[in-house]
Amino acid sequence: MPVLRSVFFLSDRTGITAETLGHSLLTQFDGIEWRKHYAAFLDNSAKIQDVVDRINTAAEQEGQPPLVFSTLLDPAVLVSIRQANCYLLDFFESCLGVLETALQQPPARVPGRTHILGQDASYFRRIAAIQYALNSDDGNNSKVLADADVILVGVSRSGKTPTCVYLALQYGVLAANYPFTPEDMEDRVRLPTLLQPLREKLFGLTLSASRLQMIRAERYPGSHYASFVECQRELQWQNELFQQFAIPAIDTTGISIEEISASIIDRMQLKRRLYGT
Amino acid sequence: MPVLRSVFFLSDRTGITAETLGHSLLTQFDGIEWRKHYAAFLDNSAKIQDVVDRINTAAEQEGQPPLVFSTLLDPAVLVSIRQANCYLLDFFESCLGVLETALQQPPARVPGRTHILGQDASYFRRIAAIQYALNSDDGNNSKVLADADVILVGVSRSGKTPTCVYLALQYGVLAANYPFTPEDMEDRVRLPTLLQPLREKLFGLTLSASRLQMIRAERYPGSHYASFVECQRELQWQNELFQQFAIPAIDTTGISIEEISASIIDRMQLKRRLYGT
Missing domain, CATH: 3.40.50 (Rossmann fold)
Known part of the structure; x- marks a missing residue:
């Protein structure tokens, strides 16, 4: 006990x-x-x-x-x-x-400075980043994607949205996401047209097939979408894509949103956009 | 210098x-x-x-x-x-x-435990909370609102969405938001019908008229919506509402999303839903 x-x-x-x-x-x-x-x-x-x-x-x-x-x-x-x-x-x-x-100076000992909006620019940047993450969620808009600091790519339910939101909140980074569609994965491995001019900004999220199956089954139990075979097929397709186009990627199986986000910041050398970070 | x-x-x-x-x-x-x-x-x-x-x-x-x-x-x-x-x-x-x-025991000294997904329940709860915040954003769905731990109410651009997202990420709390519409504010102070059965869950966000004007003008400069008079009118309406229906509220002028969120947790005595919090 x-x-x-x-x-x-x-x-x-x-x-x-x-x-x-x-x-x-x-x-x-x-x-x-x-x-x-x-x-x-x-x-x-x-x-x-x-x-x-x-x-x-x-x-x-x-x-x-x-x-x-x-x-x-x-x-x-x-x-x-x-x-x-x-x-x-x-x-x-x-x-x-x-x-x-x-x-060589005493601290001010004034509470509340940590979260004070010392600089309005930083406040607006953070709100804008959150709004951007929400607006560009599952977005197919090339104009919006062009503004991104980083574009997370991955199959459905690979954790793109929560990671984008965290990147916005914690770092003020403009993070968009592009989910691979069934059409993207239909045939041979090729980069979706929309993403071709944006290759430098892409970062892949991958995970184990059994983990993906579990996550999808939470929401759509018994569906083809949540079957192990389908999860495996999609992940194999995207892993080949990541390799072929040298897209950096992280295996998110069993790690948290914080770790995924910090890894992306670290590996993509993204500039933090918030005052105080 | x-x-x-x-x-x-x-x-x-x-x-x-x-x-x-x-x-x-x-x-x-x-x-x-x-x-x-x-x-x-x-x-x-x-x-x-x-x-x-x-x-x-x-x-x-x-x-x-x-x-x-x-x-x-x-x-x-x-x-x-x-x-x-x-x-x-x-x-x-x-x-x-x-x-x-x-x-009376030595530390394990194993890195990465902070953000490890020790418990899957916690992982899913957090993802679900983020998804909930996004799905219920500016939502008018009474079924969705009924699931909320807290419902943030306030005029447009009073900071509801970022706060909901932060409450989800940091605390795993199900936070919905209800923006007062022009119709709500048309005549005398009354609680919108949708919110009447949910009074216990409401928490208001307010701010100074000049701050609201500045935030709205960022997006829609020169509009009636962003005018000082309109901001003042809407805020006066909602402050009367908060008072009349004894809705707890916080003035968000000049404070951060973290402070707003922590105040809501504290004042509404909300239960943290994440492992490790």
């Missing part, structure tokens, strides 16, 4: 940074079942006292101090949390000292 | 965690222009040597050691990077010791 341990994610703002890094760290410890508690926007003493109480209650119930991951900029809040019975890991606090030395 | 300093973001995997936390920290120091260098998937010695060389070159050019933010799990890689002329902040290394003590 796994051990049960509480973990708290605290922040004076969104908590997204504390959650992201905290979760990364937790994955390195096995055999523990985590009871997760979230408290964002800790900006008044009632909320802070409530969290301290919840931490102490968890410590008592579990007979062990909970873990607390935080990104707190206000030293006074940090002092309050430290009084709770917990192992505190504040990601800001542990780094600001080193940075102060390195940069 | 701002000082120029290099900052490196290194990882054996995607680098997303190092980038997120690193950028948060940098926002706390003013008057510095950052030269950003990214190196993800540092998994062989050639890549590592290349980064070490780039760090040393930057140190020489700038006359100061660059900052290095990293999430490296392999101690051997960390040893190599430490030999470069830099201020190294490894977010994993500085925390794993505390966690080892707290949890």
Whole structure:
């Protein structure tokens, strides 16, 4: 039976940074079942006292101090949390000292700067990138495709759309997608006409036939489209295409949208378009 | 003139965690222009040597050691990077010791667990949430809306779509959106019929009239739709609606998609639907 341990994610703002890094760290410890508690926007003493109480209650119930991951900029809040019975890991606090030395200036300690829209250009670029991903989804418009930083190509349900959306949100990159149609795959391996002038922008998503079958069967169980044979045939066609036209590709079987996206940025050497990235 | 300093973001995997936390920290120091260098998937010695060389070159050019933010799990890689002329902040290394003590077990030190699809249920839930956000975008389908965890309401260009997409990606939450139409706003303040049975799920997005005008003018400059008077009229209508029907709402003027989303999660007490969140 796994051990049960509480973990708290605290922040004076969104908590997204504390959650992201905290979760990364937790994955390195096995055999523990985590009871997760979230408290964002800790900006008044009632909320802070409530969290301290919840931490102490968890410590008592579990007979062990909970873990607390935080990104707190206000030293006074940090002092309050430290009084709770917990192992505190504040990601800001542990780094600001080193940075102060390195940069020879004290930190501003102003919360909310991470997600502030310091620059409107960046805000619009990000919104535009999301809109672009949605508008160019499964798009056949050569004018729209010409604007893309990268065009993801692959068979139906190979993960193009979520990856485009992530590339837009995280990096502000203009990512379009082109799904291979049954007509494209009808005969010999050839690059669809629409894509021929855009070869340099293409990036392929591939995956194992059994994985593709599973994904397609979620939606259309029992169909020819979701059969192993059909999945295999389409993947074979596209893998030959990728090879013949030297299209870089990634096998997405068992990896996340984040990993696929970061690989594309890395391998295509795409420029991040957001302020702060 | 701002000082120029290099900052490196290194990882054996995607680098997303190092980038997120690193950028948060940098926002706390003013008057510095950052030269950003990214190196993800540092998994062989050639890549590592290349980064070490780039760090040393930057140190020489700038006359100061660059900052290095990293999430490296392999101690051997960390040893190599430490030999470069830099201020190294490894977010994993500085925390794993505390966690080892707290949890009374050593970390696995296996890279890539953060974004691994440990659980297929979570993968499908996330993809389904993204698909849901796209399918229900500007949707008028009461059956689709009934499935939502939350329904964002607001006038055109108030930021509903990007927020829905972010809620899906980051939290796996099913977020639909309903844009108020000119017909909705024609006469007295009343809740559109479609939304009446769904009141508990509604969350409003509002913003300043001048901000809305600016956003609309980006796309349709000179139109009635983008005029200050029209923006003001629509916002006044919806603010009265929010008040009359006690619909929680957030003023999105000048805050980011992350902040809007985290506020919605917090205030609506929405359950995160992803493994690892």
